Amino acid sequence: MAEERSPQTHVIDFRAAEQLLAARDPRGAVQLLAPVIEAHPENTAARLLRARAYFHSAQLRSAEAEFLVVLEREPDNAYAHFALARTLERCGSARAPEAQRHFRLAAALDPRPDFLKAARFDG
Template sequence: MSEPTPATYVIGFRAAEHLLEARDPRGALKLLDPVVAEYPENTAARLLRARAFFLGAQLRSAESEFQTVLEREPDNAFAHFALGRTLQRADRGDEARRHFRLAAALDPRPDFVEAAGFGD
């Protein structure tokens, strides 16, 4: 069996995107784990893996991955929003609200602003 090449990891990443769109988080994770192992600094792969964990209801793993992304990119509005959703799903509403508000402040998309509950 031949050694994986950088192209192998790109193909795995792209295939994982399609699996996640098809709502197959387990399949996506199987493809993403080697990508993250080989390129742990790759924020896009970590963000996709966090989304797969979230979709698979692996909330602690999702939270950890979103936190890792935010350590590297504190201005990533989507990561704040997704972490907020993860915390909300884990019944940690106060923590979630903080991330929803950060997401809305960084990017005032209607869904981010609505989740932030600025009018509440």
């Protein structure tokens, strides 16, 4: 029988997953986030963190799927557009036009220098 986890445990797991990702253990972060997202599928922050962990562990299809869930809920999330674009870019040149569209959306939503550079509006 599965152990029932409390909301406090989910917060602890989320914070620990952040630490694991910072310590370059993305697969460990993914494992910690699974029960958090299962209990709280609407939690966009947890999904965004899991998408980043998937990206850093080269699980690009899973990363793409998670970034798309985040963007479905928060279409104005510039970081999610940028990270999805990086994910698509890593998938290969066939996805480059799609990646470019998301880079440009990110830059339009938040004109940070790194987003503007990636968007390549000048060329």
